[in-house]
Amino acid sequence: MNFKAFPKKIIALLFVQFFFSRVSVLAYEASELHNSVSRSETISNLFIENWEKIKEENFFLYMDGRINKVTDFAINTYNSGTGKYEERKLNLIRTYGNLTLAIPIGKFRKDKNESDLLIALSTSGFHYGLTADVDIDRGFAGTETASDYKHAQFFDDIYAISLLYRPYFTIHYGLIVNNKYIPADNGTIKYGSPEESHKKQFFMTEIYDLFSFSTNIDKSKNQSLKFEISLTKLLLLFDETYKESLPEIKTSYKNVAIYNDKDYDPVWSKTPLYNGLPKDSSINFPEESAKINIFSINATKTMGTNFLLEAQISLQHINHDIYEKNTLKKINSPAIKEWHLILSYNPKIVVEGAEQRSYITSYIGLSKYWDPAIKIHRDEPNKGYGVYGWIIGSEANFSFIGGGLKAMYNFSSELEKLTETVDKWSFEGNLFFKI
């Protein structure tokens, strides 16, 4: 079996095709993908998420890849044969890749209580884009499916350098590059000359696994800020009496300048009017910005020997009024932005001779997520801005290699990455490898 055939079969299993047949959705143009602020948030969050997984481990090289597919995006797409825009079902493909090289100054520590000094170089990237399936009838050789790029394609990357003095502190500094390409009419892309390009800086520091701070900076201005405190670890510094019984609690605060009166934004900020008329009736209306402030509490607790429960609630405050673009009505945002519960089953498997425990985890979760863009993109807008969702998945970690598979429907973490996936199935497979 060659390289090409093998992943095809894996992916065929991963995406469980029977899930894909579902009712069609209303046609709309892709829009929120254009928001480089939220895309920068996504890529920096993925970078942090990745480091959360690997920061305790000793490795020289770590590679991770994910493919996420959402089907049934009914998009008005130009048909060059008829000369008209027609509703066409497209696939949203999101791929993520990470490569981290760690160089110890001296030797890796042998125990978590020891210290060591590492320098790491990383590159992480996320591609978003819509693709169209093309049916090819090869005659006696059967039918195959190819794909074309359709509409704008987005490539976001972080290039970062990290300094880790474990277990005391970690510093990550990186450059985020957001590129947008418009494919040619024939469905191909010529890389190297993006239609739009943004560069931002990313900084994160973590002290003794207790406090962390991260920010994305655009042109010397903070686009987002995040602080996190691990309350349980802080408490245990003073009193270890309840070490086994306490849940691990983390609190975080972040603010993101998310609404900026851009075409792709779902709302108007501060006021819907300019000179007494809707803002978009003027070409040069002054763009205003609204920040969202989010305060979250996350708790994880082992239950028995094999179960782990994670619960999170996020409260929000938007610093200015926001208004629906189509009705100009003020949106009253609820206090709760998001909550989720995830129950994991983790029958630990100890692999003889392995440097650490290998495991297989299965999980199921429920969530609720609120966002002004949900009403625009959901199948039935009259259902409002909030939506319940769920996730089911499994992960395997065999120390040096592993992977996972998950299916999501309106799950909050997925909608946070891209609200346009509301009311659609999303499937994700990932593989990692480390030395």
Place this chain on the structure above:
Amino acid sequence: MKNIIKLALLLIILNSGCSYVSDTIEGKISTRSSFSIDVFQSGNDVIVKWDENFDSEDFAGIEIYRTKEPNNEYSTYILIENRWGNYSLGNPYTASFTHVNGASNKGIYFYRVACINWEDSKDERDYPENEPSYYIYTEIAEISGSAKIEIK
């Protein structure tokens, strides 16, 4: 180990970004169209041209497709010719094809060109590289984007 680390370092320094690498892998899995072709009319024929080198150990042939229905970019593509009907399509350096009488029906049509590879690597192929095997053990390795022609 040192060589792997050097390779990784080189990848990080020279990499155009992991987003491109991960997309390239997904593109290979989903057979993403990856190169451009030109088509033009010559009398009653349609000439298809491309500028790709398909040479590899796994190369099995070149195939030419056209949309089944006129005036529909998203119609199924059907096979116009493969190496068993046109000997030159068995040569990986071939860069053009003449669709004889391709302009006999009016309408807008779209063409594509594909490089076909054997599914298994050379040392794993336990079947003869003949026409029956071709129909069973080959797949599209690369495919062009569409090229439009309006036949009046």
